[in-house]
Structure formats: structure tokens, C-alpha cells
């Protein structure tokens with residue numbers, strides 16, 4: 067049993083033309099599960115060959131904008147594209163209110179489209195069924211979608227509380243998604259023996275140089291940026307978690323700062339990590355496709 071993962075967005079809140087906001091889609095037989103939909107990630111679904119109407123499940127790690135702001139576009143694309151069933155949404159406390167407000171913001175659009183197209187559009191396809199998940203130190207089953215078991219666990223993105231990571235598995239094939247977190251024992255435990263860990267990563271050296279350059283031109287933004295390392299894991303800490311969890315493959319996503327795809331910053335992003343973690347390390351790119359498990 068195997069399933070595929072496509073990285074829809076490998077960036078973070080800082081703008082970068084190569085990297086969209088956070089997002090990934092898991093593809094298993096006829097099921098498609100999207101995890102997070104930051105800015106631009108919904109559009110990446112088309113480039114990844116996964117049109118929104120084929121997606122019936124959305125998992126949200128936490129309610130930061132770089133993980134959520136493509137959701138209203140996705141809802142409309144999915145529904146107008148022919149979805150017949152409600153979207154099932156799993157997320158932390160606060161998800162229900164956010165989804166209700168996204169739909170409220172699109173209320174006029176939905177009204178106009180029904181007024182124009184009538185019964186050609188499904189009444190069900192624009193609905194959402196939200197499951198707010200408790201934040202637990204140990205992983206717990208959120209739901210089962212086809213062959214995939216979806217589990218959630220709490221990560222440490224304080225003061226963003228609650229924040230979740232997800233573990234998706236099917237017949238022994240396991241992929242773990244960190245969400246946004248500092249170095250976190252819950253994540254290390256949930257990722258034990260995983261075939262794939264998709265983990266956020268902050269390169270402290272590149273971030274520091276970028277911050278100093280920014281300070282020269284925009285000291286206020288630079289001061290805000292000083293807070294960013296408080297709630298993210300450095301590349302070396304990510305390597306430590308991957309080592310301690312014994313994962314087979316580590317893919318860095320949600321890169322801070324979001325370096326270009328090519329050039330010395332991308333080449334140096336994972337510097338020093340292989341001294342800590344002996345497994346495969348990949349610096350993720352938007353639309354990278356990964357297979358989890360064998361055949």
C-alpha cells in the first residue's frame with residue numbers, strides 16, 4: 067500500500083514568488099485529503115492535477131493566515147466545479163467559527179451563482195461539516211477516509227493555541243505533517259518510524275542575515291521579525307526530531323525565510339542537518355510529489 071503527497075505550498079507568511087502559503091494534498095486511490103490552504107495553495111491544486119471538486123476532506127493545522135486564506139476560494143472552486151457533497155473539515159478549536167465566517171463572507175457570491183445557475187449547482191456542495199479536534203499530547207484518530215487513517219496531535223506554536231500536527235497512515239505507510247511548531251516531543255513521538263516527515267523549518271543563519279538587512283530599511287518590520295524564531299523549529303532542531311523519531315525521509319516545507327528554489331540560499335538551507343540526521347533530507351518545493359510506502 068502506498069499513497070502520494072504533493073506539496074502545494076512550501077512558503078511562510080513572507081512573500082516569495084517561488085513558494086505559496088502552506089498546503090499539501092494526500093492522494094490515495096480515489097481519495098484526496100488537503101492539509102492546510104495558505105495563499106496560492108488552492109491554485110496549485112490545478113497544477114498538481116487535483117481539481118478541487120475531487121477533494122472531500124480538508125485538515126487544518128492551525129488558524130494562522132498563511133495556512134487558511136485560500137479556503138474561501140477553494141470552497142467556491144470546488145462547488146462551482148461540480149462538487150455534490152459537503153466538504154468535511156478537521157481542525158483545531160476555532161475552525162467552525164472560521165468556516166462559518168468564510169461562508170458568510172462569500173454569501174453574496176453564493177446567492178448570485180444560485181440565482182444565475184439554479185439547480186445546476188448542488189445545494190450540498192457548498193456546505194461544510196466541521197469536526198473540531200481536541201488537542202492531545204498523544205496522537206488520536208480524527209477519522210478514516212478510504213484506506214487512510216487520519217490522526218491529530220498537539221504541537222507547540224505558542225501563543226497559537228491550539229495548534230495541531232497530522233499523521234496519515236494506510237497499511238503501514240505513514241506520513242506525518244508537523245504544522246507550525248517549535249521543537250516538540252509530541253511531534254517526535256507521533257513521527258516514530260514514519261516513512262515521511264514533512265516538517266516546517268527555520269534556518270537561523272539565513273534568517274539572521276535577512277533580518278539585519280531588513281533592519282537597515284524597515285526597522286519596524288525587522289522588530290516584528292525578531293519574534294518569529296520564538297515559535298518555530300530551526301533546521302538543526304528539525305534534524306534532531308527526525309533522528310529521534312527514526313523517520314526514513316525528511317522533507318522541509320514552510321521554509322523560513324522562504325528562499326528561492328534555485329541558488330546558494332536553497333543549496334545552503336539544510337546546511338549542518340546531515341551531521342545530525344543520517345536519513346534522506348529534501349528541501350521541498352511547490353508541486354514536489356512524494357510517494358509514501360511501497361507499491
Ligand SMILES: [Zn+2]
Nearest residue numbers: 078130132246
Ligand atoms: Zn505558518
Ligand SMILES: [Zn+2]
Nearest residue numbers: 130223226246
Ligand atoms: Zn503558524
